[in-house]
Amino acid sequence: xxxxxxxxxxxxxxxxxxxxxxxxxxxxxxxxxxxxxxxxxxxxxxxxxxxxxxxxxxxxxxxxxxxxxxxxxxxxxxxxxxxxxxxxxxxxxxxxxxxxxxxxxxxxxxxxxxxxxxxxxxxxxxxxxxxxxxxxxxxxxxxxxxxxxxxxxxxxxxxxxxxxx
Amino acid sequence: xxxxxxxxxxxxxxxxxxxxxxxxxxxxxxxxxxxxxxxxxxxxxxxxxxxxxxxxxxxxxxxxxxxxxxxxxxxxxxxxxxxxxxxxxxxxxxxxxxxxxxxxxxxxxxxxxxxxxxxxxxxxxxxxxxxxxxxxxxxxxxxxxxxxxxxxxxxxxxxxxxxxxxxxxxxxxxxxxxxxxxxxxxxxxxxxxxxxxxxxx
Numbered sequence: 001x002x003x004x005x006x007x008x009x010x011x012x013x014x015x016x017x018x019x020x021x022x023x024x025x026x027x028x029x030x031x032x033x034x035x036x037x038x039x040x041x042x043x044x045x046x047x048x049x050x051x052x053x054x055x056x057x058x059x060x061x062x063x064x065x066x067x068x069x070x071x072x073x074x075x076x077x078x079x080x081x082x083x084x085x086x087x088x089x090x091x092x093x094x095x096x097x098x099x100x101x102x103x104x105x106x107x108x109x110x111x112x113x114x115x116x117x118x119x120x121x122x123x124x125x126x127x128x129x130x131x132x133x134x135x136x137x138x139x140x141x142x143x144x145x146x147x148x149x150x151x152x153x154x155x156x157x158x159x160x161x162x163x164x165x
Numbered sequence: 166x167x168x169x170x171x172x173x174x175x176x177x178x179x180x181x182x183x184x185x186x187x188x189x190x191x192x193x194x195x196x197x198x199x200x201x202x203x204x205x206x207x208x209x210x211x212x213x214x215x216x217x218x219x220x221x222x223x224x225x226x227x228x229x230x231x232x233x234x235x236x237x238x239x240x241x242x243x244x245x246x247x248x249x250x251x252x253x254x255x256x257x258x259x260x261x262x263x264x265x266x267x268x269x270x271x272x273x274x275x276x277x278x279x280x281x282x283x284x285x286x287x288x289x290x291x292x293x294x295x296x297x298x299x300x301x302x303x304x305x306x307x308x309x310x311x312x313x314x315x316x317x318x319x320x321x322x323x324x325x326x327x328x329x330x331x332x333x334x335x336x337x338x339x340x341x342x343x344x345x346x347x348x349x350x351x352x353x354x355x356x357x358x359x360x361x362x363x364x365x366x
Contacts, residue, residue, distance in 0.1 A: 013345060014355035027343060032354040034327070049356070054335055056343040097310065098332050130321070135310075136328065162320045 006078040007071055017056075018075050026072060028053040028079050034092060038159060047089045048140070048155065051080065054096070077116040084121065084143050090152045095137040106137035113141070120144050124153060126160035136163075170227050170234050174241045177220050181244050184213050185252075203259070207271035210252070214278035221245065221285045225292050238293060245286040252279055 007018040009028065016028040034050040053076050083091065095105035106125070113123050122144050128136035140156040142149050229235045256276060263272070310332070312325045334351035337343075348355065 011357060013348075014357050016357075027338060029353070029355045030357065032356050033331075033352055036354060038323075038327075052331075052335065054339050056338045057341045058339060094328065094331070096332060096335055097328070098336060128324070130310075130325070131316070136324075159324075162318075163324050165318060165321075 004074050005071060006075040009075055009079060016079055020069050020072060022069065024055050025057055026053060026075070027056045028076055030083060030091075034094075048092050048152065049083075049089050051076075051091045051093045051141075073112040073115065077112065077118065080116075080121075080141070081118060084118075088143060088146050088148075090143075090146065090156075091141040092156070093139045093141070097135060102135070102137050106139070109139060113139070122149075124156060126157060128160055128163045130163075168227075170224055170229060170238055173220050173223050173227075174234075174237050177217060177241050178244070180213060180217060180220075181248060185210070185217075185248055204268055204271055207259070207268060207275045211271070211275045211278045214275075214282045217245070218278070218282045218285050221282075221289050224289055228297075229293065242286055242290050245282070249279060249283045249286065 007020060009016040009018040011017075014029070017025060018028075019025050029052045031050040031052055035048050053072075080091065083089075093109060095102040095109065110123075110125070113121075120143055121141055124140045124142075126138050126140075127134045128138065130136070138156075138160065140153070142152050146152065224238070224241075229238060256272070256279060259268075260272060260276075263269075310325055310329050312322055312329075314322060317325065330351055334347065334353060337347050337351075
């Protein structure tokens with residue numbers, strides 16, 4: 001089996017779904033709520049869309065026991081590539097903190113990004129510390145040819161700096 | 166001592182099958198034909214309902230241990246609700262028949278026991294399937310993202326509220342509630358790459 005082969009994803013509503021070999025359904029979404037909420041930071045109209053992906057309709061407390069599956073990474077980044085083929089917006093990824101494993105998620109996302117090896121994308125990372133605890137791990141992915149790359153980076157780090165005050 | 170939901174549930178199930186009399190109208194008529202039998206019926210059913218009431222209350226001393234136990238508990242609750250529903254017409258029929266002339270104490274006791282039983286079944290369902298589940302979610306939501314207007318800046322509060330809402334949404338979809346209604350509830354604005362393209366940069 002080719003472990004780098006993406007699963008077939010289908011569009012339902014405004015999200016993408018795919019099912020792994022183990023029968024786990026995943027949802028991948030590009031969410032504009034983030035830029036709506038933080039529009040005051042969009043000083044250069046740099047639109048930033050939030051990427052979310054997660055298994056759906058499963059037992060949250062069993063998530064840790066889900067098997068490692070390289071094809072999930074391949075599918076998510078396949079959709080990320082589609083995203084960047086069709087627009088010049090940037091993607092932000094906020095690691096979930098529900099189970100306090102945000103740091104591990106951040107490491108995994110970094111590994112996935114490096115392994116995906118998409119040469120026209122660049123990633124920036126920031127950590128938002130709340131009450132002296134590094135709590136929110138964020139990544140920004142931008143197309144290297146994005147003419148607004150510097151402005152987008154500024155928006156991303158301005159938000160991070162503001163929140164870290 | 167009944168120490169598990171399964172043990173108590175089995176006892177409840179046995180009483181449902183062997184001691185609760187949910188008879189056809191004809192059988193009730195037979196009861197009503199014999200005043201003595203009626204009195205006995207009212208007293209025994211009142212006692213049985215009180216026993217069931219206590220057993221249902223004991224269920225809440227425990228947590229659900231596994232999926233099998235959860236299914237069994239739901240079944241017991243549904244059977245309890247169905248039995249209460251069937252007993253109500255019997256009580257009303259008896260009340261109308263005797264019109265406050267005989268067996269008023271027994272009828273009143275039966276009425277109270279049935280009402281208590283209905284309330285307890287409802288409460289047990291609420292405790293297991295609404296309050297405790299919400300508490301699990303609330304514990305999860307509140308354990309790591311706490312907002313304090315005295316120490317957090319307005320921007321931090323805005324961000325923390327956003328993340329709390331986003332994580333509550335993610336929790337819901339991951340645990341079986343991936344619906345359009347939930348997307349709306351949490352103000353998600355999903356757009357596909359194609360739609361983004363059409364909207365322009």
